[in-house]
Amino acid sequence: MSEFIITEDFPDNQQEFDERFSEEQACYDYLFRMRWPQGFHCPRCGHTGYWMSSKGLCICCRCEYHQSITAGTILHSTKKPLRAWFKAMWWFTTRKSGVNAVNLKDLLGLGSYNTAWRWLQKLRSCTIRKGREKLSGHVEVDEFYLGGERSGKRGRGAEHKCVVAVAVERKGRKLGRLRLQIIDTCSASDLIPFIQANIAPGSSIHTDGWGGYNGLATMGYTHKPMLQTKTEDKNSVLPGVHLVTSLIKRLILGTFQGRFEEKYLTRYLDEYVFRFNRRTTKSVGKRFWRFVQQLAASKPITNIQVATAVISPLLAN
Numbered sequence: 001m002s003e004f005i006i007t008e009d010f011p012d013n014q015q016e017f018d019e020r021f022s023e024e025q026a027c028y029d030y031l032f033r034m035r036w037p038q039g040f041h042c043p044r045c046g047h048t049g050y051w052m053s054s055k056g057l058c059i060c061c062r063c064e065y066h067q068s069i070t071a072g073t074i075l076h077s078t079k080k081p082l083r084a085w086f087k088a089m090w091w092f093t094t095r096k097s098g099v100n101a102v103n104l105k106d107l108l109g110l111g112s113y114n115t116a117w118r119w120l121q122k123l124r125s126c127t128i129r130k131g132r133e134k135l136s137g138h139v140e141v142d143e144f145y146l147g148g149e150r151s152g153k154r155g156r157g158a159e160h161k162c163v164v165a166v167a168v169e170r171k172g173r174k175l176g177r178l179r180l181q182i183i184d185t186c187s188a189s190d191l192i193p194f195i196q197a198n199i200a201p202g203s204s205i206h207t208d209g210w211g212g213y214n215g216l217a218t219m220g221y222t223h224k225p226m227l228q229t230k231t232e233d234k235n236s237v238l239p240g241v242h243l244v245t246s247l248i249k250r251l252i253l254g255t256f257q258g259r260f261e262e263k264y265l266t267r268y269l270d271e272y273v274f275r276f277n278r279r280t281t282k283s284v285g286k287r288f289w290r291f292v293q294q295l296a297a298s299k300p301i302t303n304i305q306v307a308t309a310v311i312s313p314l315l316a317n
């Protein structure tokens, strides 16, 4: 199906948000348009005719399938009003550093810290847009370790660590878009697929001299290995990834205090990329609008256990 162009429609500020989404019906209508921008169609038989039950279910006129607006998304079988989720999404997308579980619990009057923490896990799972454009132009690529105690050499001694691949666009002295991904090892068999999945052919890729990047020139990229001299540090050779890496390490290690589970780390990294790539978006409402679109197209996530490593109120986010 070809991409359907949806008219931009969002509140510009907190006051407009509060006025517009104070009633459940307004949230329902907004989510409905995001979920079915071309109008409702039955997930079972594809029919477009439906009627609405008193409980807000869309009932297919042909096969009588009952479809809830939240079924099959991260809001699957939520008992909370959409109003509360809309508030959570507004805060999550419009606050510069997001919202943490302690704040969210207080803001929404949720029963427990764990509930708020699960809500955030669900929201984080919607931060990556499917089919997003690949990075292009001048792109710096590197990897870094998180966790573990030993400093270990690259590709060796990396037990108990997560390896994170990082790619960031350089636009003159400024940074463009960012990509992060946990990979198994620093070898070419993990680095090259990361690059191919995230960077458009024709781009100029700047790396250090690590052998795991050999071969990029034969894959449609211009490869520029930046060889460090003894007197240079990585900061001067690859300043973009160096900056991003140190920011992430500070944030993540402060948050997890050095202990984390990979699946939670992935979601934090995704949230980080989400904020980083929208840091210059002038309209906060537009971020919210985009996010509701992504949520409407999301899949349910289950088995969210509150990780013991993240319960400390210190970290909260």
Ligand SMILES: [Zn+2]
Residues within 6 Å of the ligand: 042, 043, 044, 045, 046, 047, 060, 061, 062, 063, 064, 065
């Ligand atoms: Zn049907």
